[in-house]
Amino acid sequence: MTFVISHNRVNSKESIVSSESVRSVALAAPTSYIPAVPAAMGTTTVKKAQPAAPRRTEAGRAASLSGKPADVSSAKPALLTEKPAATEPVVYRVTAYYLNVRANGYSTSKILGTVKQGTELRVEKVTDKGWLRLASGGYVHGGYAEPVGASAQAAAAVLKRPADATKTDAMLVKAAPAKPAVMRLAPAKPSEPNQPKSLVKSVSGLTAAHIAEIFENTALEGHGLEEEILAIEAEYGINAYFTIAVMKLESGNGKSKIAKNKNNLFGLNAIDGDRYNKALKFETKRASVRKFGQLISKSYIGKGYTTIEKIARKYCPANPKWPSLVTKIMKADYRKL
Structure with missing residues (x-):
């Protein structure tokens, strides 16, 4: 399915979103933590055990004489019990x-x-x-x-x-x-976030606490978005700053009608002229974050759209200010922390 993305023009100085970070550290020379x-x-190898000599109990002797089966409760077979x-x-x-x-x-x-x-x-x-x-x-x-x-x-x-x-x-x-x-x-770096980059596939250094701080006093807080934003950074390499900025821009900090009624935080498939009816609907807001990560990874980064400017050409071609707005939100989020 081809997604046609709409855009909302939102004041870039509005409050910003936060998320738990995934630290990228090159697997270079071994550190002190290299077991x-x-x-x-x-x-x-376990040595073969010698079978124990059979014991004839009184019950066994009586059974052999009478032809009846012995009372097995009185017999004690010798078996080697191995510890797991x-x-x-x-x-x-x-x-x-x-x-x-x-x-x-x-x-x-x-x-x-x-x-x-x-x-x-x-x-x-x-x-x-x-x-x-x-x-x-x-x-x-x-x-x-x-x-x-x-x-x-x-x-x-x-x-x-x-x-x-x-x-x-x-x-x-x-x-x-x-x-x-x-x-x-x-080794884990100190919990200081990295500066935002125009390269979308990069590491933000953000943590769930950072993202929660960015979401404070917006309609985006309280929906458990922090872990999902970090999850798509971990799985697809999509910088959390970028995800948050696009989310804020396209949803008006979570206040748009599509964001509230359809849990669609990114305007996915919201076609101009029939934006609301065409926009995709999700069970939860977290589900829209997951879909955004899959879309950016497969249809953008996977096809050579690796920077904010390149993604903007396909994601929101009608708004030439889209990359600068996204970048401005990312920088404001970083300064807030």
Whole structure:
């Protein structure tokens, strides 16, 4: 579907939106936070246990004479009870453009650093909430990483439940050779936002607290937009300043009729002459942010429209002031913080 985008001319000095940041740090030289971990799932060899000599209980002797089955409750079979082996780490690959590594498995936990798309992480546990606990320490959200290979996918399922105790006469497992692997984790920068850039695919350095501050006293606050804005920055690389500025400009800081009644914060498909009826309708305002991220990533950045000025030519060609208005809002937001 082709989206025709309308625009609202809004005073650029109106208050601005905020969002939690995704820190982009090059995976360059190893830092102090660069643990080396084994790449393969190591296993151990368990010696074969000698079967215990059978015991003939009184009940068993009586049963053999009478031809009746023995009372099994009195018999004590000798079985080797193995303790469940510790689940070995499983390799996951990061699918997001940038992904935060947090101290604990929840979205407001302290950010320890960031990892780039394609980074392989060794995961030792999946929490009930879907967070991945890394063997080297820290957590990442499971929605932005996937197991590597079919065997890893099967092993990943095991991480979600404790291993069952195994009763057997013997268990022999061949040890797999370990291959060293290094995960380079970029240290988190101080929580100071970066200056806005005209390059749309860039890192803002904004956090959810920053975005909440930008949204204060506007119709955009209180809708949980902060996490969604940061999510599309993490997944598609779309700078949060840019998303916020376009949102504010096209929705009149969330006060437009389309924004209120259709949850459409970006004027998506709002064609001039029949703007309201043609505009897309969303279940939530957060859903419109997600759609905006997908659209900009696929139809703009993916086709070479990488700067605010280039995007403006296609997004809002009827308004030559659109790029300067967006830029002005971005700078004002930065100064506010």
